[in-house]
Amino acid sequence: MARVPLHLLETSGGVTVGNVNHVTDENTETDDAAFSGEIPGLDDMQAQFEQMSPEEQQQIAEAQQAMEETRARLASVPAEVVVTNHVMGLYELAAIHLSAEQPDLVQAALAIDALACLVDGLGDRLGSEAPTMIDALQNIRLAFVQIKGQTAPEE
Numbered sequence: 122m123a124r125v126p127l128h129l130l131e132t133s134g135g136v137t138v139g140n141v142n143h144v145t146d147e148n149t150e151t152d153d154a155a156f157s158g159e160i161p162g163l164d165d166m167q168a169q170f171e172q173m174s175p176e177e178q179q180q181i182a183e184a185q186q187a188m189e190e191t192r193a194r195l196a197s198v199p200a201e202v203v204v205t206n207h208v209m210g211l212y213e214l215a216a217i218h219l220s221a222e223q224p225d226l227v228q229a230a231l232a233i234d235a236l237a238c239l240v241d242g243l244g245d246r247l248g249s250e251a252p253t254m255i256d257a258l259q260n261i262r263l264a265f266v267q268i269k270g271q272t273a274p275e276e
Contacts, residue, residue: 151175201248208247211236212257219261219268226269233261 157269170178195203215232240258245251 199248200244202252204243205247205250205254208236208239208254208259211239212261215261215265219264224268224272226265226272228264229268233258233265238263 135179140217155210169182173181215236216228218229236258240247240251242253243251
């Protein structure tokens with residue numbers, strides 16, 4: 122019997138395919154007998170997979186292989202590079218909202234605040250690009266203040 126490729130559910134943290142660890146907090150009443158560890162809908166997914174044609178199953182297998190290759194490539198890149206790319210993505214997002222015909226200051230502020238969390242929070246841990254990220258944050262903040270001043274309602 123073919124199994125649904127569920128490699129994303131497998132982790133070194135003890136989660137196995139088809140089961141999840143029971144997580145509680147101090148506000149949760151535990152009833153271990155009521156928690157089966159089963160993932161709701163997993164049997165339905167398995168049944169759907171088994172009803173697919175061999176070609177569809179092959180497409181899923183190929184997609185899984187592509188995901189595994191992508192994960193391996195991503196794992197080979199230093200985290201500072203990936204984080205720096207996300208920082209620049211937030212910068213771009215803020216710039217898009219600020220440069221719109223009707224600037225969306227709320228959305229721009231959110232992107233700038235997220236950018237600041239990364240840049241200010243990580244500092245030199247961003248590697249050799251840290252000074253560039255600091256400059257980018259200062260520039261987008263300045264642009265925000267200028268655009269906010271231009272769009273302020275007249276009193």
